[in-house]
Amino acid sequence: MASPHTPTLPERLIAHLDMDAFYASVELLRYPELKGLPVVVGGRRMHEPKTLPDGSRQYARLRDYTGRGVITTSTYAARDLGVFSGMGLMKAALRAPDAILLPTDFDRYRHFSRLFKAAVAEIAPVIEDRGIDEIYIDLSEVPGVRESVGHDPQGGVRAVAREIKNAVQRATGLTCSIGVTPNKLLSKIASELDKPDGLTLLRADEIPSRIWPLAVRKINGIGPKANAKLESLGIETVGELAAADPQMLIAQFGRSYGHWLHEAAHGRDERPVVTHSEPVSISRETTFERDLHAKLDRAELGAIFTRLCEQLAGDLARKGYLGRTIGIKLRFVGFRTVTRDLTLDLPTQDAQTIRQAAGACLKRVDLSQRLRLLGVRVGSLSRPGDPAPARRPTRRVDSGPKPENLSLF
DNA sequence: TCTGGGGTCCTAGGACCC
DNA sequence: TCTGGGGTCCTAGGACCC
Incomplete structure (x- = not known):
């Protein structure tokens, strides 16, 4: 005290x-005639605006889009039509077929x-x-x-x-x-x-007066799951959360998160503004245009896998990092996601070393279902000059040969 | 017509060490 | 021969965020 x-x-x-609506607003700077219209940025397919001989531009419409992809940003006019970030483009096209669709330009x-x-x-x-x-x-x-x-x-x-x-x-x-x-x-x-x-x-x-009337979901850190659980407990506003018994919250959400919920609802937060931070991991992943099967689409998958490893090695080199933990991420049809990782004795930056370790990870997964996503990740990052990590004897990883492991990679 | 790609942090169990 | 306790690393999964 x-x-x-x-x-x-x-x-x-x-x-x-x-x-404000950052990506969409940046696009409006170069296509000012779209101001005020429903515009959506997203998708991966080529849908660049075409400039016609008379100088006018022709834009893709949401209804023209087929394939996987989500909205990255939408203008406020598009949001009024019910299309928001994260929504699948095909679903958005049903709500706003005439909205203009622009490709993302991250650079x-x-x-x-x-x-x-x-x-x-x-x-x-x-x-x-x-x-x-x-x-x-x-x-x-x-x-x-x-x-x-x-x-x-x-x-x-x-x-x-x-x-x-x-x-x-x-x-x-x-x-x-x-x-x-x-x-x-x-x-x-x-x-x-x-x-x-x-x-x-x-x-x-x-x-x-200003915070307690808001929905709990407005608190950064309360996502869809916590929101649903709070709702099931009859807690919908921040004020109701603030009034909830902290011991009940701890019983429901665990010591750490339960306590944090209580503090957050009262507007308490001592976290400093952090001006420098080092990355923990670097990754590359891709969702396929169609679901791929390890056996039926072996060549295609193998090529994608190798390409991801090469891109990742390039990212590491460009940013100046080595990594010791190599991991893969698979997403199957139905959205079930699986990860495997493997910690090497020495950190690496090399595409082939990453590819080999990632291949070893893949051998530990049952690949009988079709895949929609493949990713590769490198963690336990260090800088080239850093002292070598203290080595621990390699332990046996019980990979328990999978009957449906199709030994493809 | 489902659901991108890049991340962080937390939890939890087992291994391993003292 | 029933049963210790703490600490760290490794691995897998999940919630959440932009």
Whole structure:
């Protein structure tokens, strides 16, 4: 407990910045005539817009798409038609057949990602990367942030957040939404409250009025499973979660997650803004256009497998990592997913070594069902100069020869 | 007409070591 | 010959996120 003699720490000021419909907005910059229309980005097939002789452009429609693939981003006009990120394109086509479909151009999104992050860093350098289109920013030490403007005690914060939004707009031509609160958990929620082009400031004393009415699913870390279970317990809002008996939550969800649920519902979160982090694993995976069978499609699968290993080796080399744990991921028809991994004595970067280890992993899987996805992963990463890992005697892996292992790879 | 690709973190059991 | 306890590594699966 804080005694009168221990100075209380100043409350942190953390921002969460989320680019609005990022991929779709980047596409609208080059196809401005699509502004306001339902547009969806996603899919893997070639559906580039065609420029006609008269200079006008012809776009693919959602109804034209066949094959596997999901929506990566949709414009707000498309969302109004009920098509959202993660939805299968074929399903989306039933809801919005006339929506325009654009292919993803990750290089371009990465470029704009660098632009907006650099613009923010000029104003507030303490940034945590949370992927291509969002960041956390620690504003606590930003000059002017704690000054009040007029009688608005948050005037300084608001001004700095506005400045950040303007800088992002100038650098990219894009809008973003920002939430500023005492921690990452609340800021993540706050940035969504006024999307798009939003700016939401929230103090701890506003949690009951602003946060508790929200659905528990709005909390980052409560996914579909936890949500369903909470619902079955009669808990739908954050306020109901906050009022729930912590011991009951622990009994239902386990010590760690149960305790976290309670803390999160009360808006408590001490996680720092992490400005540097090292990757834990690097992977490549692909979903096939049609389901493949290990025996019937042996040559095709073998070629894909080798290609994934080569791409992965390329990624490792480019990023400057070695990995000691090689793993595979298989997804069968029906979406059952299986993983196997194998830790080598020494880290590697070599495609053939990876391919061989991954092949050994594959031998431990029953391959009688058709596959829809194959992936390869490298973990236990190190840098080329790092000291060699302490070797432990290789233990027998009981691979128990599978009757349906078709010894293909 | 089901459900991409890239990740992180957690849990849990067995091996192995002290 | 019933039964220890802790710590770390390895492996598999699953929830969750962007």
